[in-house]
Amino acid sequence: MTTTRQDSAFVALESYLAKTVRIEQAMTYLEWDIETHMPAGAASQRGEQVAALTEVRHARWVSSELGDLLEQAESSGLDERRQAVIREAKIERNRAVKVPVELSAEIARTKPVAGKSWENAKASADFGVFRPMLVTMVELRRQEADALAEGGDRYDALLGDYEPGMTGARIEGLFSGLRSGLVEILGHVRDSAANLPDISGRFRDDLQMKLARELASTFGYDWNRGRLDTSSHPFCCGSHNDVRITTRRKETDPLECLYATIHETGHALYEQGVDPALGSTVLGQGASMGIHESQSRILENQIGRSRGFCRHLFSRMCAVLGSAGVGSPEELYRAVNKVRRGFIRTEADEVQYNLHIMLRFDLERALVGGDLEVDDLEGAWNDRFAADFGFEVDNAANGVLQDAHWSHGLFGYFPTYTLGNIYSGELVDALFSDVPDLEDRLASGDTDALVAWLRHRIHRHGRLIEPSRLIAQAVGHSPTAEPLLRYLNAKFGELYGF
Amino acid sequence: MTTTRQDSAFVALESYLAKTVRIEQAMTYLEWDIETHMPAGAASQRGEQVAALTEVRHARWVSSELGDLLEQAESSGLDERRQAVIREAKIERNRAVKVPVELSAEIARTKPVAGKSWENAKASADFGVFRPMLVTMVELRRQEADALAEGGDRYDALLGDYEPGMTGARIEGLFSGLRSGLVEILGHVRDSAANLPDISGRFRDDLQMKLARELASTFGYDWNRGRLDTSSHPFCCGSHNDVRITTRRKETDPLECLYATIHETGHALYEQGVDPALGSTVLGQGASMGIHESQSRILENQIGRSRGFCRHLFSRMCAVLGSAGVGSPEELYRAVNKVRRGFIRTEADEVQYNLHIMLRFDLERALVGGDLEVDDLEGAWNDRFAADFGFEVDNAANGVLQDAHWSHGLFGYFPTYTLGNIYSGELVDALFSDVPDLEDRLASGDTDALVAWLRHRIHRHGRLIEPSRLIAQAVGHSPTAEPLLRYLNAKFGELYGF
Numbered sequence: 004m005t006t007t008r009q010d011s012a013f014v015a016l017e018s019y020l021a022k023t024v025r026i027e028q029a030m031t032y033l034e035w036d037i038e039t040h041m042p043a044g045a046a047s048q049r050g051e052q053v054a055a056l057t058e059v060r061h062a063r064w065v066s067s068e069l070g071d072l073l074e075q076a077e078s079s080g081l082d083e084r085r086q087a088v089i090r091e092a093k094i095e096r097n098r099a100v101k102v103p104v105e106l107s108a109e110i111a112r113t114k115p116v117a118g119k120s121w122e123n124a125k126a127s128a129d130f131g132v133f134r135p136m137l138v139t140m141v142e143l144r145r146q147e148a149d150a151l152a153e154g155g156d157r158y159d160a161l162l163g164d165y166e167p168g169m170t171g172a173r174i175e176g177l178f179s180g181l182r183s184g185l186v187e188i189l190g191h192v193r194d195s196a197a198n199l200p201d202i203s204g205r206f207r208d209d210l211q212m213k214l215a216r217e218l219a220s221t222f223g224y225d226w227n228r229g230r231l232d233t234s235s236h237p238f239c240c241g242s243h244n245d246v247r248i249t250t251r252r253k254e255t256d257p258l259e260c261l262y263a264t265i266h267e268t269g270h271a272l273y274e275q276g277v278d279p280a281l282g283s284t285v286l287g288q289g290a291s292m293g294i295h296e297s298q299s300r301i302l303e304n305q306i307g308r309s310r311g312f313c314r315h316l317f318s319r320m321c322a323v324l325g326s327a328g329v330g331s332p333e334e335l336y337r338a339v340n341k342v343r344r345g346f347i348r349t350e351a352d353e354v355q356y357n358l359h360i361m362l363r364f365d366l367e368r369a370l371v372g373g374d375l376e377v378d379d380l381e382g383a384w385n386d387r388f389a390a391d392f393g394f395e396v397d398n399a400a401n402g403v404l405q406d407a408h409w410s411h412g413l414f415g416y417f418p419t420y421t422l423g424n425i426y427s428g429e430l431v432d433a434l435f436s437d438v439p440d441l442e443d444r445l446a447s448g449d450t451d452a453l454v455a456w457l458r459h460r461i462h463r464h465g466r467l468i469e470p471s472r473l474i475a476q477a478v479g480h481s482p483t484a485e486p487l488l489r490y491l492n493a494k495f496g497e498l499y500g501f
Numbered sequence: 502m503t504t505t506r507q508d509s510a511f512v513a514l515e516s517y518l519a520k521t522v523r524i525e526q527a528m529t530y531l532e533w534d535i536e537t538h539m540p541a542g543a544a545s546q547r548g549e550q551v552a553a554l555t556e557v558r559h560a561r562w563v564s565s566e567l568g569d570l571l572e573q574a575e576s577s578g579l580d581e582r583r584q585a586v587i588r589e590a591k592i593e594r595n596r597a598v599k600v601p602v603e604l605s606a607e608i609a610r611t612k613p614v615a616g617k618s619w620e621n622a623k624a625s626a627d628f629g630v631f632r633p634m635l636v637t638m639v640e641l642r643r644q645e646a647d648a649l650a651e652g653g654d655r656y657d658a659l660l661g662d663y664e665p666g667m668t669g670a671r672i673e674g675l676f677s678g679l680r681s682g683l684v685e686i687l688g689h690v691r692d693s694a695a696n697l698p699d700i701s702g703r704f705r706d707d708l709q710m711k712l713a714r715e716l717a718s719t720f721g722y723d724w725n726r727g728r729l730d731t732s733s734h735p736f737c738c739g740s741h742n743d744v745r746i747t748t749r750r751k752e753t754d755p756l757e758c759l760y761a762t763i764h765e766t767g768h769a770l771y772e773q774g775v776d777p778a779l780g781s782t783v784l785g786q787g788a789s790m791g792i793h794e795s796q797s798r799i800l801e802n803q804i805g806r807s808r809g810f811c812r813h814l815f816s817r818m819c820a821v822l823g824s825a826g827v828g829s830p831e832e833l834y835r836a837v838n839k840v841r842r843g844f845i846r847t848e849a850d851e852v853q854y855n856l857h858i859m860l861r862f863d864l865e866r867a868l869v870g871g872d873l874e875v876d877d878l879e880g881a882w883n884d885r886f887a888a889d890f891g892f893e894v895d896n897a898a899n900g901v902l903q904d905a906h907w908s909h910g911l912f913g914y915f916p917t918y919t920l921g922n923i924y925s926g927e928l929v930d931a932l933f934s935d936v937p938d939l940e941d942r943l944a945s946g947d948t949d950a951l952v953a954w955l956r957h958r959i960h961r962h963g964r965l966i967e968p969s970r971l972i973a974q975a976v977g978h979s980p981t982a983e984p985l986l987r988y989l990n991a992k993f994g995e996l997y998g999f
Contacts (some may be wrong), residue, residue, distance in 0.1 A: 025553035028546070032534060033527055040538070044725035045743035048526070051781065055523035059557050227542035245543035283549065 006353040012075040019072055020092055021283040022108070023063045030056050032242050035247055037115050038234045044329040046119040054112035061107050064099035087467045091285040094167060102150045110143050113247055114411050121410035122235060128379045128400035133410070138377045140412045141370055148371055158368045161415035165292040166422065168471055171368055174418045177425060178307060178361055181484040186353050188491055191478070191501035192342045193393075199341035199498065203328035206257040206402050208369030213259070215264040216322040219316075222268045222302060222455045224248075225275050237263040237349070239270035239299075246274040257324055258339060259350060261316075263308045267298030272454060290387055291470035292416060296423020297430060298461060304353050304424075308339050311442030319448075340498055344394060346401035354495055355392070357424060362387050363406070363417040371414050428487025430460070430477040502676045510573040511583055517570055519781040521561045528554050529738050533745055535613050536732045544617040552610035559605050562597035582784070585965045587630050589783040592665060600648045608641050619908035620733060626898035628879045631908070636875045638910050639868055646869055655901040660915035663790040664920065666969055669866055672916045675923060676859055679982040686852050688988055689999035690840045691891075697839035697996065701826035704755040710819040712755070713748055713762040719813075720766045721952045722746075723773050734905040735761040735847070737768035744772040755822055756837060757848060759814075763805045767797030769951060774960030778857060789968035790914060793927060794921020796959060802851050802922075803929040803988065804951065806837050807884050809940030815950075817946075838996055842892060844899035852993060855922060856889050861904070861915040869912050926985025928958070948977055 004465035030053065037049060063069065073096070077089055099107075117136040124133035144161065151160035154460055158171045216231060229241070234249040242433035242498050252260045267492050273289050281287040289295045306312055313336040320327060320335070329335045342352045366383055369375035375383060384403040385396045396402035435441055438452045445453070460477040468476065495501075528551065535547060561567065566663055571594070575587055592969045595842070597605075615634040622631035642659065649658035658671045714729060720754050732747040739745050746765035750758045771787050781787040787793045802808055811834040818825060818833070840850045846857035867873035873881060882901040883894045894900035906914055933939055936950045943951070958975040966974065993999075 021549075022553045022556065025550045026557065029527070029550040029554055032550075033530060036530060036534065040728060040730075042724065042726050042728055042743055042745075044723070048742040052527040052530075053521045055520045056527055058520065059524065078669075136843055149856060225542070226540065228540050232538075244546040245540055247540075281624055 009076070009078050009080065012072070013081075013088075016072040016092070017088065017284060019069060020088070020285050021065075023060065023243065024283050024285060024287065026056065026060055026063070028242060028245075030060070031242075033143055033239045034274070035101045037118060038236070039232045039249060041115075043119060046115040050112040050115045053115065054108040057108045057111035058104055058258070058321055061099055061102075062103045064096050065104075069096060079341075084467060087286055088284055091466055094163075095285065098151060098163070098343065101153070102147055106143065106146055106150065110140075110147065110412055113139060113143060114120060116411070117410045118407065119406065121361055121407060125235075125400050128398040128404065130399040130403055133404060136307070137380075137409060138407065140197040141377055141414075144412050144414050145371060147493045156183055157373075158371045158415060161371060162418075163415075165413075165416050165419050166470065167291055167420070168469060169291075169293070174364065174422070176482055178357075178364070178421060179420070180417070181357060181425070182361055182489060184484070185354060185357055185491070188495055189342070189358075192354065192495060192499045195499035195501060197335045197499045200329055200334050201341065202256065202258065202335075202338050205254050206327070208252050208254075210324050211252050211257045212250075214319060215260050217319060218261060219248070219264055219271075219315075220269045221263065221448050222272060222450050224268050224271055228275055229271055231264065235265050238269040239274070242274045243277065243279065243282060246271045257320075257327065262303055262339075263349065266299045266303040270295055272302075272457065273298040273462050276458045277465040278455075278463045278467075281465045281467070286466040290466050290468065290473050292419035292463070293422030293426060294419050294461065294470050294473060297474070298423075298424035298457060300423045301422070301427035301434075301457075305427055306445065306450075308336075308353070309442060309445060310326060310336050311445035313339065313449040321441040337498060340494070342499075344392075346388075346396060348406075349404055353424075353491060357421045359389050360417055360421040362391060363408075364421075366452050367409070367414045385484070409460035425484050425487050426474050426478075426482055429474070429482045430457075431490065432486045433460075433478045445474060448452040504886055507574070507576050507578065510570070511579075511586075514570040514574040514590070514768075515586065515782060517561075517567060518586070518783050521558065522783060523780050524554065524561070524787065526740060526743075528558070529740075530743070533738045533842055534734065535616060536734070537730045537747060538611075540616060540928070544613040548610040548613045548652060551613065552606040555606050555609035556602055558975055559597055559600075559602045562594050563602075567594060568990060582965060586782055588967075589964055592661075593783065596661070600645055604641065604644055604648065608638075608645065611638060611641060611775055616905065619902065619905060623898050623902045626899040626902065628894040628901055631902060632875055634876075635907060638907065639875055639912075642910050642912050643871065655871075656756060656869045656913060659869060660916075661913075663914050663917050663994075664968065665910075666791055667791070667920070669791075672862065672920070675982055676855075676862070676916070676919060679855060679919070679923070679986060680859060682982070682986040683852060683855055683989070686993055687840070687856075690852065690993060690997050693997035693999060695997045697835045698832050699839065700754065700756065700828055700833075700836050702823060703752050704822050704825070706750050706752075708822050709750050709755045709758045710748075712817060713758050715817060715821070716759060716814075717762055717766045718745070719946050720763065720770060720948050722766050722769055726773055727769055729762065735765055737765040737772070741775065741777065742773045744769045755818075755825065758803055760805060760837075762848065762941045764797045764801040767800035768793055770800075771796040771960050774952075775963040776961045779963045779965070783904060784964040786964055788962070788964050788971050789967065790917035791920035791924060792959065792968050792971060793923035794918050795972070796919070796921075796955060798921045799925035799928055799955075802923065804943065804948075805828045806851070807943060808834050808941035811837065812944040813946040835996065838992070840993070840997075841897070842890075844877055844886075844894060845903055847903075850988060851922075853890070855919045857913055858919040860885050860889060861906075862919075865907070865912045865915060923982045923985050924976075924980055925973050926982070927972070927980045928955075929988065930984045931958075931976045947948075974975060977987075 033049070033053060041049060073089060081089070117140050121133050124130060146158065148157035148160045151163070152339040156171060162169050162171065219231065220226070228244045229246045229248065232247070232249045233251055235251065237250045239246065239248045247263065248271050249269065250260050250263040250496060271472040273295060277287055317332040317335045329338050340352065342354050345351060348356065351359055362384070366375060366380065366387070370380065371379070381399060381403045388396050388402060434453070434456055437456060439452060461473065464473060519959050531547070531551060539547060571587060572591060579587070590998060615638050618634040622628060643655065644656065646655035646658045649661070654669060660667050660669065717729065718724070725743045727746065728744045730745065730747045731749055733749065735745045735748050737744065746762065746769050748758050748761040748765065769821050775785055812830040815830040815833045827836050838850065843849060846854065849857055860882070864873060864885070868875070870880065879897060881900045886894050886900060932951070932954055935954060939951060960969065962971060
């Protein structure tokens with residue numbers, strides 16, 4: 004095959020894939036709409052729309068046309084980018100081929116309806132309202148897992164959607180070391196006499212949003228290619244020139260809105276920072292959810308809850324919202340890092356957050372595997388919560404109903420949050436080694452060096468490099484939980500005097 | 502063929518069409534997003550997404566699978582509904598077959614980009630900013646018209662998208678009688694010594710929106726199946742359980758926001774009122790844009806600007822926004838019907854509105870036909886405006902750039918507004934004959950009888966009946982402009998004393 008013929012074969016492949024990518028992008032904004040603007044009564048109609056598009060998408064991935072294009076485009080002389088395109092396309096194609104289109108469409112159709120059912124259940128704090136739809140969703144995803152796993156592990160099969168190449172067993176290994184370390188820190192905190200401050204006051208919605216927008220801008224969020232809305236569960240979606248984020252507000256705690264915004268800005272910077280040349284290719288998105296969470300959580304935690312950034316945040320908070328009962332940057336630093344008794348994962352501090360994740364990881368792995376049924380889920384959640392956190396869940400909205408993920412069928416997604424924390428623990432070591440004066444820069448709201456570093460090490464690559472190789476390349480070795488634990492011990496040791 | 506075999510053939514056809522309808526619905530919400538929420542930088546990316554879906558849609562309409570399904574489902578024993586499904590499907594299929602898919606995709610791709618270009622041009626009141634994209638759009642739609650017309654009239658070919666069965670020549674006939682009548686009324690108004698009042702004051706955005714929402718509710722808009730946003734040009738989109746409307750606000754004139762909302766509510770009631778059994782079929786939408794405009798304009802004008810409704814509106818306006826400088830319901834009635842010198846179609850009174858439309862109809866017909874080029878459009882607009890309205894356009898934002906339609910390639914859409922006025926003139930005669938106490942009902946905000954009548958005569962039928970037959974059936978004869986002219990003569994004769 005001559006170079007020219009190989010070129011034209013590859014161009015034909017990319018043109019085919021670009022259309023599929025555009026259709027998948029369009030579906031993303033329909034999902035954004037579900038969470039932000041869609042009228043309640045539209046759920047099942049939207050389900051049918053998404054199901055129809057899911058069939059279109061599926062047909063494009065399994066088509067013999069794509070099979071032929073892949074075959075013609077493959078050859079030994081491909082450069083890294085072309086190899087990556089073919090690698091990613093084959094992964095998607097293989098997954099699509101294994102799952103019956105009717106099943107994919109049914110899952111798509113069910114999502115918006117299950118989502119609204121979850122919203123209603125959460126509003127009335129009644130798991131019974133959501134139970135039937137969750138049973139349906141678990142059953143559908145089990146079927147999908149069986150189709151994908153072909154006799155292998157169900158949970159691993161679903162994980163592949165979020166963290167290609169990762170397995171439940173490897174996660175268990177990474178988590179077990181982390182877990183014992185976190186339990187130890189939490190013990191020290193409980194035993195400590197330190198009394199960290201709280202913020203206080205009531206804060207207007209519009210002013211919270213004003214400061215949230217300002218913080219997103221501080222980190223370089225490009226408003227010409229994005230927007231900020233509110234939703235029940237904050238999220239980021241979209242790619243390239245249309246990357247949207249949401250947050251939520253609590254009248255008595257603007258930090259929830261602000262840190263949710265910083266978190267989602269971390270996701271958004273990743274998508275806005277992918278090399279434009281990867282634009283409409285299958286490589287034009289973040290590499291995995293774990294890598295994605297490393298980008299959101301490093302901004303939210305290691306950067307956003309650092310002493311340096313708290314100096315900047317304090318001055319801006321005083322200007323926009325008032326001092327909120329804290330008298331200095333140091334008091335704000337101590338308030339945003341206070342380890343509090345609480346039910347909610349998204350409000351948890353850095354010590355307890357990962358205990359929330361491990362609870363969900365174990366429960367959803369058992370659910371998907373068939374070792375736990377939905378009827379027993381609320382009880383299992385409450386028992387595990389009491390054991391890990393030392394107090395009882397007061398109602399289902401603060402317990403098993405607090406997260407939207409399972410209503411969307413996202414089983415296998417939760418562990419990527421802690422993977423992200425582990426990766427961000429590694430990244431922050433490398434980052435501070437390359438930018439030693441970062442704390443000082445953050446104190447004046449200067450994030451240029453931070454963002455440039457993340458752009459260079461992570462963002463621009465998109466899916467060019469597989470997630471495990473990307474993170475190893477970025478930090479210089481295979482990641483472990485050790486840097487994260489070291490960081491948490493140092494930070495909370497100083498705050499709580501142990 | 503047995504009934505059972507015919508049944509199953511029809512079921513297969515409807516199932517195929519339902520998926521196409523769902524994809525088309527999904528595209529509608531992506532277009533809503535463009536106008537309401539999409540970041541400016543996303544226009545060309547969105548263009549690619551819509552182009553990819555346009556190709557999908559096109560492929561479904563021209564497929565041999567659909568051809569076979571139509572052939573198998575057709576037989577002499579079909580009921581009205583099934584005949585209508587096949588009729589509408591064939592119309593769509595025939596149009597799709599004639600237009601090359603690359604051209605359809607290119608038009609879809611161009612729309613969001615041209616839309617943003619128009620927005621920028623309007624903001625700077627500079628037609629030159631928009632001119633290149635308009636040249637592109639006119640050229641693309643001329644090509645499409647040529648493909649559709651197959652040697653026939655280009656403009657008629659495009660009209661078919663909005664008003665199936667209508668021709669430019671028939672519209673010209675309907676309009677010419679109307680035009681002379683309007684010119685006569687306008688002459689009387691100009692000669693009149695009557696001095697109708699204006700409203701005055703400044704009105705907060707949130708209060709305008711509050712009253713707008715209340716008015717939509719007054720007419721029975723179902724918020725569980727819809728929502729209200731703001732956009733540069735108010736519109737309604739969607740169907741069945743997700744019918745969204747937009748409005749716009751002017752600080753010194755809340756009536757613009759309120760009447761735009763009532764207008765779009767008229768469209769929305771139509772879509773929300775289509776028989777749910779027509780749900781995902783090709784019959785599940787309004788019959789034509791002309792019929793659609795009759796539903797919006799009867800609410801906005803014959804109902805919304807009636808003495809009865811002004812009594813209700815006056816009390817609600819006083820409660821929410823203040824009296825706006827008008828001292829009584831009668832003064833409000835006179836203010837909302839005042840014939841004012843103005844540039845903007847959407848702000849025009851019932852007398853001048855149709856002159857705006859006729860201007861656009863003639864210009865766009867010449868543009869599409871090739872008798873006018875984009876380079877000469879601004880001049881042609883300004884000349885015609887001065888001739889018809891008696892004063893000069895002051896800048897392009899108040900002239901040729903005032904409407905979004907042409908940026909979306911909507912050539913052939915404008916005349917449907919005046920068709921709608923003509924139809925609503927006929928409908929209101931029949932309506933008041935059936936509900937003689939309607940004015941009294943409206944005075945207390947009671948719209949039940951009105952909405953029930955429109956539901957019964959128009960809304961529920963969707964596309965079951967062709968537009969010309971639907972309107973003739975609703976009013977008992979073929980519509981003419983005579984009732985509209987009679988109504989306008991009576992109303993403005995009384996107001997201006999002629």
